[in-house]
Amino acid sequence: MSRLVVVSNRVADPRRTAAGGLAVALADVLNSTGGLWFGWSGRIVEAAAGGKPGEGAMHTQQAGPVKLVTVDLCRQDHDEFYVGYSNGVLWPVFHYRLDLADFDAGYIAGYRRVNQLFARKLQPQLRPDDIIWIHDYHLIPLAAELRALGCTNRIGFFLHIPLPPPLILAAIPGHDWLIRALFAYDVVGFQSQADHGHFCRYIETEAHAQNLGDGRWRAFNRTVHAGAFPIGIDVEEFNALVQAPDGRDMYERMQQEYARRKLLIGVDRLDYSKGLPQRMRSFRDLLQRYPETRNSATLIQIASPSREDVSAYTDILHELETLCGSINGNYGELEWMPVRYIHRTVARSRLPGLYRASRVALVTPLRDGMNLVAKEFVASQDPQDPGVLVLSRFAGAAEQLTDALLVNPYDVEGTANAIHLALQMPVEERRARHQGLMANVRDYDVHWWCDSFLECLEKAKAEETGTPWLRL
């Protein structure tokens, strides 16, 4: 197999499994092909220290057989590319939150500048038969910038977040430019059929793309293959973590502490897409309308700090703190607090034990590309006495995990009813549902995701060789 070159905003050492996520997913294939992983170093260079827009020092490090190459960003590039355009425009709009998008025209120049910088730094590192896999919304125009420098390698793109319907996408000034940039790729992958459907509708109606069948589309003088490749988890890794000392210790301590009560768990990044205030309101409604749950159910909500330099994030933090405080104030008793809210990241090694000790998981985002917490919870359960997954129909995972209790998180009362059902569910039904969920989580694990995407990219014929890329 050709060498794999992975590009993502952040780079992790694939030898450290504690890194989780993409690092675990890609470790096998990066290691076996002696791959290269390229991205931002995480370093911001102030102007006073010589940081200049469109420039950045490059660092190279060897992690076993894998080469890690990273680039620094100057303050202005970081603020415009990362905070401004990626997280201030693309993240909210792609999560259907036009009200939170900051369409400041200046940001797009920074977004483009950093993609050009990445292309300039990456291009000399490439070998002719490398396969390039670019990840996520920060780097949509990267393939187009590489093509403009003469790169003819096969390039794939995977979007980890949702793609909204055409009319929402069309609210972004320059949306046509963004989507046209996707045609510089050979394969474009989405998390769900819904997202893939939005892409097809957009390119048919707005770009008049020609449907060549078999997932292939022709527009802008190029052919692209588009499809849904729902990301999964490493089930073996989770099994091992459940049995490891940290996992067992966590499980036993939680079992002891909550022997008389049922534990509900929420694990999220503190982000407005995760529906945390709505979840708290549903839990409050549960306590109010089902008095038997008082003193018998405890919700542990772990919300890891995220992008605290963006004001929408501080707003959500305050709203959540106020809600948790008022629930505990109104319903708490000397020996029982309904909500334990923890504003920290929990070590990955402890999560499986916590999931396994919980009777119910609340995974109720307002919109989510996939949501891996839902799959991690399922994989951590004891099949003889499994917990119940309450899952938002707006998470990408809901397309696959149909044996969960699917809810509409905007419907406070309906979600509270589902939580009540979950708390009371007899063991036979819990087992049957878990069996269905587990089969899906196992069949469509992270290795399936990686293999099926790369297989599609390998197959993508070099139909475009010789066709000049029309500059953006």
Ligand code: ADQ
């Ligand atoms: P995220 O929005 O970060 O990722 P998610 O899939 O829920 O969302 O979580 C990714 C990982 O972070 C999981 O392994 C989870 O265990 C961990 N995590 C989350 N909160 C944590 C916490 N408080 N403490 C410790 N660990 C925590 C984006 C998209 C998702 C998509 C993923 C992968 O937004 O929709 O599922 O990428 O493609």
